[in-house]
Amino acid sequence: MTVPVTPDTPETLDRREGPYGEVVLRRRGTTYEIIANGCFLMDTSDGRSERMLVDAAYLALDPPPGSRPALLIGGLGVGFSLAHAAARPHWGRIAVVEREAAVVDWHRSGPLAEVSAAALADPRTEVLQTDLVAYLAGSADRYDALCLDIDNGPDWTVDEDNRGLYAPAGLAACRDRLRPGGVLAVWSAQPSAAFEDALRAAGFGDVRTQEVPVARGVPDAVHLARRR
Template identity: 75%
Template sequence: MSAPVTLDRREGPHGEVVLRRRAEHFEIIANGTFLMDTSDGRSERLLIDAAQAALPEEVRAGAAVLVGGLGVGFSLAHAAADPRWGRIAVVEREEAIIDWHRQGPLASISGAALADSRTVILHTDLMDYLRTSPDTYDALCLDIDNGPDWTVTEDNESLYAAEGLAACAARLNPGGVLAVWSARPSADFEGSLRNAGFSGVRTEEIPVARGVPDVVHLAVRPG
């Protein structure tokens, strides 16, 4: 495996974020923790597809989706490539990551999606947005950590607790879908989703080359 080359390093309000290139792929490192790269976007695409498939048939066309975390842009690009989605909002708290997409190397992934009239980028903290925004969506597709049990920063932990799940439910229309990406399954998080009043709680797995599968946790706000 080739050595990584650092392309940009920024100190933000939530710590350090780094963009690296390793051979032909890009990597994002947050506070010294590997977050994601461009080597395989299957699980990010499943995050979007699984949410779309879990929606009631009558709202699939024109459904509004909130993507939590811009990352390397796979989830946004996949949502924008699907004409069934209506409004596509992306919440990203790191200005550096937004810059890397708008005028940096990651524009090769997200450029067409950012130019799509359905897309809006919201530079804000996800939990703040969920708690205070009046906007509602048919699907929330969240990928801001390595999973509910492995957060990038400690303040992200509240998203997966009762407070955060209540805020997610408040932003969902009745019958709306919450989809949460994770690097490993979490039985505890499934229990938290049920305790928060979500129905249809299940986990879809994505096999990886080694180790436990990536997963998408899915839950529905009852109508």
């Protein structure tokens, strides 16, 4: 018996094995989905919370008029955060860290170019193909804002290696990559009071959480904190 193909039937566009496991790009109707090691990560169906991640960081930073703060985006994903940042002239340098070569390819020459082509062509944009946790720990670069969205959040990591980002050493590395007064913004699939406590324990101030309502279930969240 032939299974009928409907608009909700996912079509696999690319599947790759890399040093961190399998990553898959699927299309479901007009929506693209990224699957990592069999677990759904993100899709192009909405993007409100990814855009809010960037806007909330800028508003919390409250830079002086005429300044152009430097931004680090952790995780290229489907490209919403990068595209939104590059569409705003008030950012200066925009660096995006992505460890999966396949994801970078999907944006540079694949289907996700429709989201990010203009952002990748922007002279302010730099793609750093490396692991975010390792980059934060080993780099000497400084930024005014870090917008991190590499997992489902501190309470639900898809990749075990990403737990280090939310641990004391990972948060200390985030703090060290920020200039004084800089802002850390972390996307999460749900609010986390425990993560707020961890941010304060790591020496951050002005810790708060902005929620993004979703159609069903608990809201998405953006956790914000400032380097004192």
